[in-house]
Amino acid sequence: xxxxxxxxxxxxxxxxxxxxxxxxxxxxxxxxxxxxxxxxxxxxxxxxxxxxxxxxxxxxxxxxxxxxxxxxxxxxxxxxxxxxxxxxxxxxxxxxxxxxxxxxxxxxxxxxxxxxxxxxxxxxxxxxxxxxxxxxxxxxxxxxxxxxxxxxxxxxxxxxxxxxxxxxxxxxxxxxxxxxxxxxxxxxxxxxxxxxxxxxxxxxxxxxxxxxxxxxxxxxxxxxxxxxxxxxxxxxxxxxxxxxxxxxxxxxxxxxxxxxxxxxxxxxxxxxxxxxxxxxxxxxxxxxxxxxxxxxxxxxxxxxxxxxxxxxxxxxxxxxxxxxxxxxxxxxxxxxxxxxxxxxxxxxxxxxxxxxxxxxxxx
Amino acid sequence: xxxxxxxxxxxxxxxxxxxxxxxxxxxxxxxxxxxxxxxxxxxxxxxxxxxxxxxxxxxxxxxxxxxxxxxxxxxxxxxxxxxxxxxxxxxxxxxxxxxxxxxxxxxxxxxxxxxxxxxxxxxxxxxxxxxxxxxxxxxxxxxxxxxxxxxxxxxxxxxxxxxxxxxxxxxxxxxxxxxxxxxxxxxxxxxxxxxxxxxxxxxxxxxxxxxxxxxxxxxxxxxxxxxxxxxxxxxxxxxxxxxxxxxxxxxxxxxxxxxxxxxxxxxxxxxxxxxxxxxxxxxxxxxxxxxxxxxxxxxxxxxxxxxxxxxxxxxxxxxxxxxxxxxxxxxxxxxxxxxxxxxxxxxxxxxxxxxxxxxxxxx
Numbered sequence: 001x002x003x004x005x006x007x008x009x010x011x012x013x014x015x016x017x018x019x020x021x022x023x024x025x026x027x028x029x030x031x032x033x034x035x036x037x038x039x040x041x042x043x044x045x046x047x048x049x050x051x052x053x054x055x056x057x058x059x060x061x062x063x064x065x066x067x068x069x070x071x072x073x074x075x076x077x078x079x080x081x082x083x084x085x086x087x088x089x090x091x092x093x094x095x096x097x098x099x100x101x102x103x104x105x106x107x108x109x110x111x112x113x114x115x116x117x118x119x120x121x122x123x124x125x126x127x128x129x130x131x132x133x134x135x136x137x138x139x140x141x142x143x144x145x146x147x148x149x150x151x152x153x154x155x156x157x158x159x160x161x162x163x164x165x166x167x168x169x170x171x172x173x174x175x176x177x178x179x180x181x182x183x184x185x186x187x188x189x190x191x192x193x194x195x196x197x198x199x200x201x202x203x204x205x206x207x208x209x210x211x212x213x214x215x216x217x218x219x220x221x222x223x224x225x226x227x228x229x230x231x232x233x234x235x236x237x238x239x240x241x242x243x244x245x246x247x248x249x250x251x252x253x254x255x256x257x258x259x260x261x262x263x264x265x266x267x268x269x270x271x272x273x274x275x276x277x278x279x280x281x282x283x284x285x286x287x288x289x290x291x292x293x294x295x296x297x298x299x300x301x302x303x304x305x306x307x308x309x310x311x312x313x314x315x316x317x318x319x320x321x322x323x324x325x326x327x328x329x330x331x332x333x334x335x336x337x338x339x340x341x342x343x344x345x346x347x348x349x350x351x352x353x354x355x356x357x358x359x360x361x362x363x
Numbered sequence: 364x365x366x367x368x369x370x371x372x373x374x375x376x377x378x379x380x381x382x383x384x385x386x387x388x389x390x391x392x393x394x395x396x397x398x399x400x401x402x403x404x405x406x407x408x409x410x411x412x413x414x415x416x417x418x419x420x421x422x423x424x425x426x427x428x429x430x431x432x433x434x435x436x437x438x439x440x441x442x443x444x445x446x447x448x449x450x451x452x453x454x455x456x457x458x459x460x461x462x463x464x465x466x467x468x469x470x471x472x473x474x475x476x477x478x479x480x481x482x483x484x485x486x487x488x489x490x491x492x493x494x495x496x497x498x499x500x501x502x503x504x505x506x507x508x509x510x511x512x513x514x515x516x517x518x519x520x521x522x523x524x525x526x527x528x529x530x531x532x533x534x535x536x537x538x539x540x541x542x543x544x545x546x547x548x549x550x551x552x553x554x555x556x557x558x559x560x561x562x563x564x565x566x567x568x569x570x571x572x573x574x575x576x577x578x579x580x581x582x583x584x585x586x587x588x589x590x591x592x593x594x595x596x597x598x599x600x601x602x603x604x605x606x607x608x609x610x611x612x613x614x615x616x617x618x619x620x621x622x623x624x625x626x627x628x629x630x631x632x633x634x635x636x637x638x639x640x641x642x643x644x645x646x647x648x649x650x651x652x653x654x655x656x657x658x659x660x661x662x663x664x665x666x667x668x669x670x671x672x673x674x675x676x677x678x679x680x681x682x683x684x685x686x687x688x689x690x691x692x693x694x695x696x697x698x699x700x701x702x703x704x705x706x707x708x709x710x711x712x713x714x715x716x717x718x719x720x721x722x723x724x725x726x
Contacts, residue, residue: 022683302712318698318725320385320713323706324690329699335681336694338701343686349665350683362681 005057006108007134009050010098012091013043013062013070013116018351019273019344022335023309026363031117032069035271036280037293042271043116044073049123050114053130059101060116061085061094086237092248093240095201096212096219100227103205110137112202113245119280121267129169129264133202136170141260142211142253143202144173146195148265152185155272155345157197157246159261160188173259176251195261198268201245211249211258216241219248273344274328278307289325306341335362368420369471370497372413373461375454376406376425376433376479381714382636382707385698386672389726394480395432398634399643400656405634406479407436412486413477416493422464423479424448424457449600455611456603458564459575459582463590466568473500475565476608482643484630492532492627496565499533504623505574505616506533506565509558511628515548518635518708520560520609522624523551536622539614558624561631564608574612574621579604582611636707637691641670652688669704698725 017023017030024030031043040048043060050058059081062070067084071077083097095113102109112130120126133143146159157179162172176197180188188194201208213220219241226236241248253259271277281291289305298310304321311317311331319329326341339347354362380386380393387393394406403411406423413421422444425433430447434440446460458476465472475493483489496506509522520542525535539560543551551557564571576583582604589599604611616622634640644654652668661673667684674680674694682692689704702710717725 022681300713300716302709302716303706316697316724318385318717318722320698320700320702320710322700322702322709322713324687324701324703327687327690327701329701331699334679335683336692336699337683337685338687338690338692339683339685340687343666346665346685347683350663350685353663353665354681359681361679 006106006138007054007110007112008057008059008102009054010095010102010111010113011043011046011050011058011060011116012094012113013060013066014085014088014094015115015117017117019347020271020277021347021351022330022332022337022362026360027065028069029066029117030271031115032066032073035277035293036119041073042119043070045119046114046116047074047077049120049126050112053127056081059083059098059111061098062116063088086234089237089240090242091199091245092212092216092219092243093223093237095245096209096223097226099203099205099208100223103209103224104227107206109205110134110202111205111208112137112200114200115198115270117271118198119269119271121269123266125266126264126268129262129266130202132169133200133260133262135168136165136260136262137202137204137207140204140207140258141165141170142207142250142258143170143260143262144250145198145200145202145264146261147198147268148263149189149194149196152182152189153196154179154182154185156270158185158188158194159197161193161195161261161263165260168262170260170262172257173254173261176246176254195263196268197246198270199246201250208249211253215252216243216248219243273347274307274309274330274339275341275344278328278341281307290321369469369501370417370473370475371420371422371465372417373458373465373474373476374406374409374413374421374423374479375457375476376423376429377448377451377457378478378480380480382710383634383640384710384714385693385695385700385725389723390428391432392429392480393634394478395429395436398640398656399482404436405482406433408482409477409479410437410440412483412489413475416490419444422446422461422474424461425479426451449597452600452603453605454562454608455575455579455582455606456586456600458608459572459586460589462566462568462571463586466572466587467590470569472568473497473565474568474571475500475563477563478561478633480634481561482632482634484632486629488629489627489631492625492629493565495532496563496623496625498531499528499623499625500565500567500570503567503570503621504528504533505570505613505621506623506625507536507613508561508563508565508627509624510561510631511626512552512557512559515545515552516559517542517545517548519633521548521551521557522560524556524558524624524626528623531625533623533625535620536617536624539609539617558626559631560609561633562609564613571612574616578615579606579611582606636710637670637672637693637702638704638707641691641704644670647671653684 061083064084136143158177160174162174278291284292284296294310300320302322306327309330328339330337424446427447499506521540523537525537641654647655647659654670657673663683665685669690672693691702693700
């Protein structure tokens with residue numbers, strides 16, 4: 001696969017990660033942080049996961065505000081493969097721009113789009129799955145990867161598998177469905193035909209742009225114009241339609257039988273909140289049920305379980321937790337968060353509150 | 364009462380307040396802190412409460428390590444009324460020393476001993492009660508104040524009232540009893556004869572020392588020797604018996620019918636842990652069920668109740684609590700504590716843990 005010079009990874013590095021506040025901030029979002037205790041940020045781990053497949057054929061699309069941080073974290077990324085959006089225009093503009101840049105370089109280019117802030121446990125299985133997806137993409141499909149569900153999650157959209165496509169693992173996509181409620185998610189799992197939608201797409205650049213031109217001709221023309229003349233960025237970008245790739249291309253293409261899904265079971269997680277972050281960490285030494293992101297030697301527990309993120313900004317500062325189960329404690333220099341693990345999603349409410357107060361210093 | 368030149372307040376300012384860690388530290392114990400949000404430390408509030416009765420006739424007994432802090436907090440306390448213990452020798456040595464100093468000044472001195480780290484809601488009622496106690500003390504009794512229980516508390520000792528002594532509110536003490544379990548505490552309350560023992564004693568200095576001489580002659584001789592020649596402090600102090608005033612005098616004197624109790628109902632609290640600290644504070648503005656000691660503008664809650672003590676060491680640092688009921692969050696520059704309110708007593712376990720690790724920097 002490394003030899004396939006047509007395959008490029010496209011890494012949209014965006015998203016505020018508000019449910020991971022106060023670690024994730026607008027000025028330093030989730031993908032720039034090491035949230036798994038490995039010493040590598042989620043962005044760096046994404047690079048590490050993809051480059052065995054792509055070599056240096058990686059294109060990163062990020063906000064202008066984060067261009068310098070991304071370049072610093074990825075010193076091997078060539079400067080002309082880092083696209084900086086003047087402002088967020090949702091995923092279709094970001095991936096479409098990257099597709100147009102690749103199409104101009106190589107009309108046979110196949111791109112795989114993988115978010116910069118997800119975690120994957122079994123990287124070999126992931127790469128094998130992407131290789132299958134590339135094969136299907138070369139046949140002209142928009143290929144998505146359908147993650148084997150490990151439970152009736154309500155935080156993700158689902159993909160319903162249709163008939164197998166040929167001999168490989170690819171299936172047709174019968175439909176994409178939005179985040180379900182619990183009982184509907186359980187019903188999906190019971191059928192055995194549903195997979196999680198991790199927002200991964202593998203497709204020939206030209207196929208993607210031609211499909212886009214079918215339903216959103218101005219957006220397709222806009223990103224192709226950008227690729228032809230990068231100096232027009234500031235002029236063209238603000239006029240691009242703001243739409244997600246799912247709605248712009250994947251859903252209408254599925255209705256036309258143009259979308260394939262390759263099932264994958266490689267331990268994917270979007271690290272959506274501190275509860276899922278905790279699930280990715282091992283128990284801290286000598287503290288059963290306690291997961292620490294950072295220096296565990298600064299944590300003391302008495303009859304407590306949960307997730308602790310020490311600040312790490314001052315030597316010897318101690319975090320002590322007593323008599324609480326499944327509590328999340330996140331300490332940063334200018335903000336401290338305490339939340340029950342089952343309410344980890346509601347951290348967003350604090351961010352909304354601070355936003356309404358104009359406390360941009362904390363966002 | 365202000366005119367009674369024989370009455371002196373003795374304020375033992377000791378105790379580590381380990382259940383209030385990390386606010387209370389060995390180097391800066393509970394009594395030096397403003398734990399009620401009034402702008403006055405518990406020690407200063409004790410001074411404010413007593414001086415309307417005593418004028419400047421207040422003797423403070425504290426550890427040598429805290430002498431400077433006590434003097435700084437009580438600028439109106441004459442230097443020769445601040446006794447500094449070379450090392451802790453329990454309450455009998457501390458109060459006995461003060462009694463001996465007063466006896467030497469005035470053979471008719473009546474002392475009232477009141478801890479430096481308690482809180483009283485109705486100060487007028489408190490002073491009226493002390494005035495009654497002084498009257499009984501002048502008749503030769505060891506007088507204690509029996510707090511009207513507001514519930515079957517298991518954290519305090521109890522005093523059982525006997526027959527009334529004359530026309531006043533004073534009763535004989537039938538017995539002192541140790542901290543009971545819950546069902547015994549409920550049985551005590553049902554009788555109507557039991558009061559909380561707040562460790563307040565009012566007694567003529569000479570009566571106290573003579574009773575002490577009866578059961579602990581060396582201790583009585585030791586503190587009287589100190590009063591006669593303060594230069595012998597370092598020599599005499601280490602040899603003094605380490606015993607609480609309750610065991611040394613109050614209990615044996617009660618058995619001999621020498622102890623009286625004056626009932627009091629003035630809203631007393633020993634601020635023993637963060638749960639009782641929370642109960643002394645009003646709800647923070649706009650945050651029902653949330654008590655904040657410090658700057659409430661730094662606290663944000665979403666579906667949460669409890670007690671928050673912000674650090675106050677850095678401008679704008681925010682404490683956010685989400686989806687937790689009855690949680691206690693205490694932030695200090697070098698230690699952060701999160702505990703469920705019903706486990707507030709167990710904070711001591713963290714202090715014990717740090718002590719066993721030799722982390723004296725945090726104690």
